[in-house]
Amino acid sequence: MRRSREIQPTIPPAAHNVGGGPGWAAIRRAFLGLHPMCQVCGEGRAELVKHFPRTREQLISDGISRPDAPPHLRGICAFCYFTS
């Protein structure tokens, strides 16, 4: 049985700053403007941007020169943030 979405958890503000390099706040804002819906469940409103499927550390160690570029990012909603 699926859990109710009526009670939306709140992502802690500090979580929004996790994972990005210089200019992350602007990158995050632009990304959410282009991808307003959660890319995990496709139902919730995206609130957080995170590196996926590889973490920023993995991208850098793989030699990716722009780890904060959109192809490496996913927008996720608060529900998926807490359940994935």
Ligand SMILES: [Zn+2]
């Ligand atoms: Zn979601």
